[in-house]
Amino acid sequence: MAEAQKKGLEDVIAGESAICFIDGREGRLIYRGYDIHDLVQGSFEEAAYLLLNGDLPTKSQLDEFTAQLRAEAHLPREIVGQMMSLPADSTGMEALRGIVSSLSFFDSDRNDNSREANYRKAIRLLAKTPIIVALIERIRTGGDIHMPRPDLSIAGNFLWMLLGKEASAEHVRMFDTALILHADHEFNASTFTARVIAATLSDMYSAVVGAIGALKGPLHGGANEQVMRMLLQIHDPEKAQSWIAEALASKKKIMGFGHRVYRTEDPRATHLRKMSETLGKETGQTQWYEMSRTIEQYVLAEKGLYPNVDFYSASAYYMMGIPIDLFTPIFAMSRMAGWTAHIIEQQADNRLIRPAADYTGKIDLTYTPVDAR
8 A cells, every 4th residue: 555545644754843753663752852751850841841942941941931821820701701601511621622712712812823922822821721621620510719829830730720739749740740741742633633723824722622622532632531431440450351351352442552653662651650550559549550550461462562641641640639531631731732832833834734535436427417316
């Protein structure tokens, strides 16, 4: 099969980018030249700055960037009112998709696609998305609303807003790491969606909402939710191997395994596995890690598949007290850094993305009037 005809565009080069590189054979993830294993020593703010600007910030640059984010860490009262009027059964991703779309009405730069205006919009989206995700849960459960504090990082503020109490330094550090790991991943489905929309010279909000829609799918960002539901269904570590063996025998798709690019362990899973183990010991919920480990070893032995970013992030988030249907919105609030960086890059040297199709339908049919058919 010719390269251009590969199903799902697998391994087809769809464009150039200087933002992210994945070495699938070596299991490496690189942001702007820096290995993810090194970047997790820093903060999500540093990683976001790197993705948007191309270099790691100096101390003064990071301070300025953080100040810009804090200045935008608020929501218009109309947006909060809209969130309070959402149907009670709205899922996290449904709510996020609609609210981010509405945010554009309150952005004075919304119709300006200049690099400077898009950068300002990126700052606003990075600052406001965590607030939206946290408020989704607080509003629907009737909890007190806690707005961001100027003394906390994005990770610290999110846990503060979501849980209603200040998280431990260790939990904040873990969550910061998770945000860094999810911040970008080359031309994945949601990022490519954002670039396709941006390539039409539509606005950043339209491109980001399209990306959120792509991320919502269970074959992309929604996989971690399905992983946790699987673990809850198994419940007992003693039953994990028999459950997974039966699932594989019946051709069920096991979420959280395999990747289109990686041919070895997903480097993000390396960190999330440790996080799940640590949280299990700390919270006394070791069963989730034990089940995950049993499943990982069995699937690798039977199918040769490694866990991806979704597999261990599920149990880690769950043990931090995060509701399951917020797992994917959290993915989105992290990936907002990557999406906006890609939108800016796309429009800096733009060409409309319009691939060709390999037509497989009929041709040269003869039209007959409706009464004669």
